[in-house]
Amino acid sequence: MRVIAGLWRWRRNPLRRTTDLAEGWATLVAALLLLLAAPAAGWLCGALLDSSLQQTVRVQHEERYPVTAVIAALPKDRRAAGFDGDSPKERSADTRVIATWRAVDGSKHKSAVSAPLSGWRTGDSFRIWTDAHGTQMKPPMDAGTARLHAALAGTGAALAAGLLIEGGRRLFVRRLVLLRHRRLDRAWAEVGPDWGRTGAGS
Template sequence: MRAAIGLWRWRHNPLRRTTDLVEAWVALTAVVLLCVVAPLTGWAAGSAADASLQRAVHAQQEQRVPTTARVVRAASGAETADEAPEEQPRRSVVARWTAPDGSERTGTVTTALRTAAPGAAFTLWTDREGRPVAPPLRSDTARAHAVVAGLTAALLTALLVETVRRLAVRRLVLLRYARLDRAWAAAGPDWGRTGTGS
C-alpha cells in the first residue's frame, strides 16, 4: 500500500518536492525487486540446493545397503527406570546382521521396533564395509529441503529489499524535516510582526 502511495507522488503537482519523486522511484524499484529478483533468487537457490541434495541422494543410495538384522538381546542400560519401553521411540539392541561381503556382524544398533524380543527382525542400513549407517536420504525429502531453501532465500531477499527501502524512506523523511526546520528558522523571526507582509 505504501508503495502505491509512493508511486502516486509521480503525478504533476506544484507542491511535489524532490524527495517525493525520489521516494516514488525508491518504491518502484522496491516493487520490481520484490516481484522479479526475490522469486529469481529463491528459484536459483532452490535449484542449486536440489541439485546438490539429489547428488547426495544418489551417492548415499550407491554407498548404503539394506540388510535384515535380528535382535540378539536388549543393550545393557538401554531402558531407564522412569521411562517404559513402549514410550521409547527408538531403543538400543544388540543385533546380528550379514555384511555386504557375506561376513556375520554383531553390534549395538538403534531400532524402532516396539518390542526388542530376541529373534525379532528389522531392516538395518550398512555401508559397503558392513558398518551400521543411517538410511539414505529420500529423493522427495531432498526436494522438500530444496523448496524450503528456495523459499528462505526468496524471503531473505524480500526482507533485504524492504529493509533498504525503509532506510531510504527514513533518510528522505529526515531530509524533509531538516529542510522544513531551515525554512522555519528563516521565516520564524518575522512571523506575525506588523509590517512584514505576513
C-alpha cells in the same frame, strides 16, 4: 497500498518536492525488485540446494545398503520403565538389542543396535543400513525429503530478500524525511524571525 501511495507522489503538483519524486522512484524500484528479484533469489537458492542434496541422495544410496539384522540377544533389564510425569526425559521409541547381520561383502557382524519400537524376541529380524563393510549407518536421505528441504530453503531465501528490499526502501525513505526536515528547519530559520511582522511598521 504503500506502493500506490509512493507512486502517487509522481502526480503533477506545484507543491511536489524533489524528494517526493525520489520516493516515488524508490517505491517503483522496490516493487519491481519484490516482484522479480525476490522470487528469483528464492528459486536460485532452492535450485542450487536441491541439486546439491540430490547429489547427496545419490551418493548415500550408492554407499549404503539395506541388510537384515537378526536379534541374537535382548537387554538383560527388559522391565518397562514406569511413567514419571516430572521427568524431563522422553522415553525412546527404539530398543537396544544385540543383533547379527551379514554385510554385502560377505563379512559377518554382531553388535548392539537400535531396533525400531519394542516387543522383540530372539530370532526376530529387522532392516538396518550399513556400508559395504558392514558398519551400521543412518538410512539414506530420500529424494522427496531433499526436495522439501530445498523448497523450504528457497522460500526462506525469497522472504529474506523481500525483507531486505523493504528494509532498504524504508531506510531510504527515512533519509528523505530527515532531509525534508532539515530543509524545513533552514527555511524556517530564514523567515521565522520576521513571521507575522509584515506591514506592522517595524
